[in-house]
Amino acid sequence: MKDLAHLPENLATVPAQGYPCELHTDHAPEPLFNHRHHIWPLGLGGPDESTNVVFVCPVGHDRVHALLRLMYTHDGSVPWTLACHFGSKERALAKMGYERAKGTLI
Numbered sequence: 876m877k878d879l880a881h882l883p884e885n886l887a888t889v890p891a892q893g894y895p896c897e898l899h900t901d902h903a904p905e906p907l908f909n910h911r912h913h914i915w916p917l918g919l920g921g922p923d924e925s926t927n928v929v930f931v932c933p934v935g936h937d938r939v940h941a942l943l944r945l946m947y948t949h950d951g952s953v954p955w956t957l958a959c960h961f962g963s964k965e966r967a968l969a970k971m972g973y974e975r976a977k978g979t980l981i
């Protein structure tokens with residue numbers, strides 16, 4: 876697998892075959908391309924390096940960023956009535972990003 880960590884996230888489309896979605900095993904339809912997501916978002920000072928990058932499907936990518944936005948608007952404690960609409964891996968990935976970024980915002 877190629878190291879694509881040097882590419883900015885907006886150029887981050889990769890073939891789904893070879894870079895499978897880390898959030899879901901089943902997709903309908905199967906995506907042709909997946910996205911590089913920065914766990915600790917670049918826009919919040921996250922590093923553009925492979926340890927901060929995961930591959931996710933386009934839908935999952937949107938959902939993780941939506942959940943990250945919810946975490947910021949709720950100081951990290953998203954009410955379950957909202958959080959329950961996200962899968963456990965989506966919640967875990969967003970939480971990891973929120974936690975990594977949090978330390979830098981103090």
Ligand SMILES: [Zn+2]
Nearest residue numbers: 911912913936
């Ligand atoms: Zn992302």
Ligand SMILES: [Zn+2]
Nearest residue numbers: 896899932935
């Ligand atoms: Zn997915």
